[in-house]
Amino acid sequence: MSSWTAVCRFADLTPExxxxxxxxxxxxxxxxxxxxxxxxxxxxxxxxxxxVLSRGIVGTRGSRPTVASPMHKQVFDLRTGECLDDHGVAVPVYDVRVREGTVEVNCA
Structure with a gap:
């Protein structure tokens, strides 16, 4: 079951x-x-x-969009949540979309 929640305006998010x-x-x-x-x-x-992952450093590893944790610098694939430095470790990934300029996230 989908449960989309409006979070913020797309324009309010700063790239990277x-x-x-x-x-x-x-x-x-x-x-x-x-x-x-x-x-x-x-x-x-x-x-x-x-x-703290929201405070991490956004980048890429090869063609993968990533975020590096500000704590110990492990790098996570933004698409899959997989830790690229310690295979077998991952963070949850949620669906996200933009509707009429508003960012919505599905945590269901």
């Missing part, structure tokens, strides 16, 4: 930066990349337990 949003009881890290693609991951760093 993340922001945190609380959707119900779920902390989500939203990212807008340089090409205006949107990604939504769980905000908790699985290595430290801190809720």
């Amino acid at each position: 930066r993340g922001v945190a949003a609380l959707i119900g009881q779920t902390q989500v890290a939203l990212f807008r990349t340089h090409d205006d693609a949107l990604f939504a991951l769980g905000n908790q760093d699985p290595f430290s337990g801190a809720w």
